[in-house]
Amino acid sequence: MLIEFFFQLRDAKIPVSIGEYLSLIAALQKEVIPPAIQDFYFLSRLTLVKDEKFYDRFDQAFSKYFAGVESIIALSHEISNDWLIKKLQNELSPEEKAKLEKLGGLDALMKRLDELIKEQDSRHEGGKKWIGTGGSSPFGHSGYHPEGIRIKGESSGNRTALKVWEQRTFKDYDDHQELNIRNIKIALRRLRQFARTGIESEFDLDNTIQSTAANAGYLDIKMRPERHNNIKVVLLMDVGGSMDDHIQRVEELFSAAKSELKHLEYFYFHNCLYDYVWKNNQRRHLEKIDTMDIINKYSSDYKVIFVGDATMSPYEILSVGGSVEYNNSEPGAIWINRILDHFKKVIWLNPEPHGIWQYRQSVGIVKELLRGKMYPVTLAGLERAMNELSK
DSSP states (O other), X not given: OHHHHHHHHHHTTOOOOHHHHHHHHHHHHTTOSOSOHHHHHHHHHHHHOOSGGGHHHHHHHHHHHTTTTSOSSSOSOOOOGXXXXXXXXXXXXXHHHHHOOOOSSHHHHHHHHHHHHHHOOSOOBSOSSSSEESTTOSEEESSOOSSEEEOSSOOOSOOOEEEETTOOSOOOOOTTOOOSOHHHHHHHTTSOOEEEEEEEEEEOHHHHHHHHHHTTTOOOOOEEXXXXXXXXXXXXXXXXXXXXXXXHHHHHHHHHHHHHOSEEEEEEEBSBOOSEEBSOGGGTTTSOEEHHHXXXXXXXXXXXXXXXXXXXXXXXXXXXXXXXXXOOSSOHHHHHHHHHHHOSEXXXXXXXXXXXXXGOHHHHHHHHHTTTOEEESSHHHHHHHHHHXXX
């Protein structure tokens, strides 16, 4: 069984060695973990993955190979796929949706889910209590509830689930994504300012010829520093939630930026910028980076590029405590303005189609904060954005 898992990781282009695979087998033989799939996940990732940048590829390969082995929480009952076959999409009126009551947060939802799994023994569709499809139950998929847990299946588009079974909460953008849009790299090359800095490590042919001639023909080799793009960029990327719809395009942009820009610093945020950001989504709650540290560390000549769809509740931008993640002490608009006050050049790249920006109130607010410097992630949009940063 595990040898096939090993080859699945290799197929995902994760550099797993035979020695690491044997270490995993040895750890299992010594029973260093209990027989639970979650513990095996952490053990296998620890022994097989050498670099954090491969964590997301590992998650995808692991989820694909062990699909159906793990239940949402440690319960003795497995939810059968045939309970959740989508038979109908129950359309509720706005009045019916307003009458639905929330259960009181994630802890209450998980407790109620535990009870239902122990009680339920058949498939259910279109109801308001059991795990199933359609309807207004908090559990299942393809229905509506203002606060629920989506189990398997795709979202019906309401984006109200507090928890989603088999969906990674956030994922790091893969900077090794093979580019499908070569024009992104070409557009980023507009953002160049070459300078010769550092140690003298490059052979200077013209100066060597001139110096040798002046030295009566005796060879006098001259060296010079390499010529590098001196542009420095801070990349701030929105991740998770509605940005999951734009993962491929943002990964292409991220790959191109890492390829073309030598001086690149990148950080993640969710929906709106607040008082902290992070570098790794797996440990985003443990390894926070103060936004003020970015302002203090990087000089004002760094170019700042926000990447995000700016699609959120206006409260997340304008209100104290408006964040969906935590109780922020200052509005997000305050932090965006601090970035604008410190850095000379700041733009926002929006992967959402330009035609729908006018229908999103939050997009209009962010664009106004950026003084109109929001651009679509298209060839023309990227060219305009790079020209703006190059002024």
